[in-house]
Amino acid sequence: MEKKPRVPIKALLLVLGLTLGCLGGGFANVGAQDVVDLGVRRELFLDDRLIESLDGAQLKLHVPQAREVVLEFKKPWEGIYSAYFTLLQDNGRLRLYYRGLPVAKHTLDAEVTCVAESNDGVHWTKPELGLFEVAGTAANNVVLAQHRACHNFAPFIDRNPLCPPHERYKALGGTGAPGLIALTSSDGIHWHELQQEPVITQGAFDSQNVAFWSESEEKYICYFRVFREGIRWVARCTSEDFLNWSEPVDLDLDSKPRQHLYTNQFFPYPRARHIYVGFPTRFLPGRRAISKSLAEKLKTSQEVWDFSNDCADVMLTTARGGSEMRRTFLDAFVRPGLDPKNWTSRANYAVRGMWQSTPEELSIYLNHNLGYDTTHLRRYTVRTDGFVSINAPFEGGELITKPLIFGGRQLSINYASSAAGGLRVEIQTADGQVIPGYSRDNCLEIIGDHVERTVVWERGSSVASLRGQPVRLRFVLSDADLYSLRFLE
Numbered sequence: 001m002e003k004k005p006r007v008p009i010k011a012l013l014l015v016l017g018l019t020l021g022c023l024g025g026g027f028a029n030v031g032a033q034d035v036v037d038l039g040v041r042r043e044l045f046l047d048d049r050l051i052e053s054l055d056g057a058q059l060k061l062h063v064p065q066a067r068e069v070v071l072e073f074k075k076p077w078e079g080i081y082s083a084y085f086t087l088l089q090d091n092g093r094l095r096l097y098y099r100g101l102p103v104a105k106h107t108l109d110a111e112v113t114c115v116a117e118s119n120d121g122v123h124w125t126k127p128e129l130g131l132f133e134v135a136g137t138a139a140n141n142v143v144l145a146q147h148r149a150c151h152n153f154a155p156f157i158d159r160n161p162l163c164p165p166h167e168r169y170k171a172l173g174g175t176g177a178p179g180l181i182a183l184t185s186s187d188g189i190h191w192h193e194l195q196q197e198p199v200i201t202q203g204a205f206d207s208q209n210v211a212f213w214s215e216s217e218e219k220y221i222c223y224f225r226v227f228r229e230g231i232r233w234v235a236r237c238t239s240e241d242f243l244n245w246s247e248p249v250d251l252d253l254d255s256k257p258r259q260h261l262y263t264n265q266f267f268p269y270p271r272a273r274h275i276y277v278g279f280p281t282r283f284l285p286g287r288r289a290i291s292k293s294l295a296e297k298l299k300t301s302q303e304v305w306d307f308s309n310d311c312a313d314v315m316l317t318t319a320r321g322g323s324e325m326r327r328t329f330l331d332a333f334v335r336p337g338l339d340p341k342n343w344t345s346r347a348n349y350a351v352r353g354m355w356q357s358t359p360e361e362l363s364i365y366l367n368h369n370l371g372y373d374t375t376h377l378r379r380y381t382v383r384t385d386g387f388v389s390i391n392a393p394f395e396g397g398e399l400i401t402k403p404l405i406f407g408g409r410q411l412s413i414n415y416a417s418s419a420a421g422g423l424r425v426e427i428q429t430a431d432g433q434v435i436p437g438y439s440r441d442n443c444l445e446i447i448g449d450h451v452e453r454t455v456v457w458e459r460g461s462s463v464a465s466l467r468g469q470p471v472r473l474r475f476v477l478s479d480a481d482l483y484s485l486r487f488l489e
Contacts, residue, residue: 036404042272042486047326057397064380071377076135084208087353113144113153149173216274232260251325265352278317279350289343304371307345341369385484392477399475403430408487409464421479422447430470
């Protein structure tokens with residue numbers, strides 16, 4: 001697809017100088033590097049990308065709500081160590097890929113790759129594919145067996161516009177020696193290696209190592225396991241063709257302590273694909289939460305007890321490319337909870353991926369009770385775009401954005417307020433002067449709870465006259481949350 005040429009921001013700022021001067025603002029103190037180009041992309045408040053200042057408001061983490069158990073793993077080829085799940089959506093159908101492992105050994109005869117399918121994300125079936133004989137039968141849901149990639153097979157649907165149809169599904173899998181193997185498939189069921197040699201070799205890889213095509217970076221990205229200072233960490237490399245990969249780069253600490261991240265689970269957020277969202281399992285070795293007597297009561301196996309000196313929870317991370325990784329919150333995104341079987345080692349793994357179960361709701365999934373015969377997959381829900389919000393109490397708070405330019409005609413926001421609360425939006429010049437007609441007092445108060453709501457001022461909802469000009473947005477909130485924004489065409 002041919003791309004439309006874009007005017008460099010620096011040149012655009014110079015051209016627009018007189019216009020801003022007429023508005024009484026000017027931008028002498030704002031450099032091109034300080035201006036965020038939104039275009040018509042949706043932006044979430046997962047990090048401080050848009051935030052210049054907060055006064056009386058704060059970033060608030062919103063935890064998912066636990067729903068029903070949707071899958072158990074009772075088949076002989078699945079078992080108590082089923083793990084490393086990937087959720088994909090293809091033409092309205094959901095597919096879930098995972099490792100089947102009934103015993104605690106990582107050998108070719110023990111590990112298989114399984115698939116389950118669903119139309120609604122709640123009711124799942126395990127198709128009898130007849131591809132491999134496992135545990136004495138070919139009537140199983142195994143898509144890969146007796147293969148070195150089965151340990152941590154991690155597939156994705158390739159969105160590269162140049163991808164040939166017969167390679168529309170791709171995957172990486174493998175361990176530290178020899179490395180990650182590249183596989184491909186036309187239908188997500190029948191898989192073959194792209195080449196015999198591993199494509200990425202500099203890493204530990206003893207985890208779920210994930211890849212995808214990035215529309216924003218226009219290349220393949222892989223996030224994978226490394227060890228640094230004896231701690232499980234994440235590195236990244238890139239590729240133009242999925243076979244030849246760049247030298248690995250460690251992800252940034254972002255001025256926060258290094259912690260064991262057992263999985264990373266990065267994927268492009270479907271409603272804003274330039275933002276990569278991750279649900280890593282944070283591993284805490286040596287942190288025991290259950291006693292020997294409780295373990296015996298739970299009928300904890302010796303293998304699980306040997307690992308029960310550890311515990312784990314799930315975090316929320318984000319990235320936008322390069323070595324960036326943001327842990328905006330060190331608080332858990334999902335805690336182990338009341339079930340004591342979630343307080344042993346590696347008992348909480350998030351599935352990589354999510355899906356839009358309703359216009360207002362996203363579904364994500366967690367694998368719980370690893371190592372017990374009750375191991376299962378549970379669905380969780382979170383508000384659309386609703387991982388993090390700008391939150392203000394009834395007493396009030398404000399957000400002022402960094403200077404930004406946009407390409408749409410109307411400002412749409414995802415927000416919620418109490419009956420007594422609400423919010424208003426003001427548009428300012430880059431140096432903070434109110435643009436006539438777009439003050440907070442001109443803005444009609446916004447109350448209620450909407451995933452998409454157009455902001456209206458006394459003059460109407462159009463902001464087309466401000467397109468391409470560096471501006472700031474000032475949000476004034478009372479007992480309200482702001483989750484995301486977008487300038488609509």
